[in-house]
Amino acid sequence: MAKQREFVSKGVLHRWGWALALAGLALLLVGIPVLAAPSNQSVDEGKTIFEQKCASCHTIGGGDRVGPDLKGVTEERDPEWLARWIEAPDKMLAEGDPIAKQIFAQYNNVPMPNLGLSPAEVAAVIAYLKSTSGEAAPAAPAAQPQLQGDPERGRALFVGEVPLVNGGPACRSCHNVSALGVPGGGTLGPALDDVVPRFNGPEALQAWLQSPPTEVMRAVWQDHPIDAQDRADLAAFLASVSTSPPLARWKLDLTLFAVALVVFVVLMVIAQLAWRRRLRTVRGLITGKA
Numbered sequence: 239m240a241k242q243r244e245f246v247s248k249g250v251l252h253r254w255g256w257a258l259a260l261a262g263l264a265l266l267l268v269g270i271p272v273l274a275a276p277s278n279q280s281v282d283e284g285k286t287i288f289e290q291k292c293a294s295c296h297t298i299g300g301g302d303r304v305g306p307d308l309k310g311v312t313e314e315r316d317p318e319w320l321a322r323w324i325e326a327p328d329k330m331l332a333e334g335d336p337i338a339k340q341i342f343a344q345y346n347n348v349p350m351p352n353l354g355l356s357p358a359e360v361a362a363v364i365a366y367l368k369s370t371s372g373e374a375a376p377a378a379p380a381a382q383p384q385l386q387g388d389p390e391r392g393r394a395l396f397v398g399e400v401p402l403v404n405g406g407p408a409c410r411s412c413h414n415v416s417a418l419g420v421p422g423g424g425t426l427g428p429a430l431d432d433v434v435p436r437f438n439g440p441e442a443l444q445a446w447l448q449s450p451p452t453e454v455m456r457a458v459w460q461d462h463p464i465d466a467q468d469r470a471d472l473a474a475f476l477a478s479v480s481t482s483p484p485l486a487r488w489k490l491d492l493t494l495f496a497v498a499l500v501v502f503v504v505l506m507v508i509a510q511l512a513w514r515r516r517l518r519t520v521r522g523l524i525t526g527k528a
Contacts, residue, residue: 284366291353294449298370303442312368325360328352346436351452387474406462417479434480440473
């Protein structure tokens with residue numbers, strides 16, 4: 239009788255053991271996709287970061303802009319490479335990464351800026367990009383009336399003759415274009431003679447100006463976003479100057495040197511004449527001759 243009870247107990251335990259094992263396996267299989275899938279919080283955070291810092295240069299399914307269309311990028315690129323590229327593109331270019339160099343050359347030598355994202359923010363952006371990889375390309379938005387840019391007003395905005403609607407310094411403070419002539423503009427930023435073709439057209443430049451991603455530009459414009467009409471006028475001006483061959487920087491420097499030399503010679507001649515006149519006056523007073 240005792241052996242019978244022991245046999246029954248073992249059978250019950252055996253059945254319960256198999257039942258628990260199967261239940262654990264089922265939970266594991268259900269849990270794997272949940273663990274693999276990014277949380278909604280990460281995806282939402284990544285979407286916000288993308289719209290604030292990436293959308294000025296990239297689209298998802300809308301075609302190339304300043305940089306490539308990122309539709310399906312999480313499937314095309316190695317995950318570790320993609321994470322490092324988003325976090326430190328400047329370092330990868332400096333190291334000579336072959337894919338980074340290829341992208342740089344393909345998109346008109348416009349470098350992707352370092353956005354200063356933390357590893358957690360990079361992961362959130364990748365989660366958002368991954369969440370869009372299986373979706374159909376978004377339908378084209380309804381056509382919006384295109385703002386007509388005025389190149390003359392754009393020139394006045396660029397040099398500071400007309401203030402930007404939301405404030406901020408004139409573009410000439412940091413940038414130069416050959417069309418300005420002498421004395422030109424600043425040299426903190428690059429010359430902008432070819433910025434429109436490099437950015438694939440004035441519309442892409444306007445999008446870039448709406449939310450400039452570079453560190454210096456963010457610091458200047460985050461509290462003074464450039465108005466839509468101002469962006470259109472600036473883009474129209476820069477598009478108008480891009481059709482002219484840019485003036486080499488050495489020619490501008492040579493012109494400035496020549497102007498400074500002429501001014502120096504004129505001042506020296508005036509000073510010499512004034513000094514001679516002063517000497518004649520002193521001699522006249524000493525000798526009694528006028």
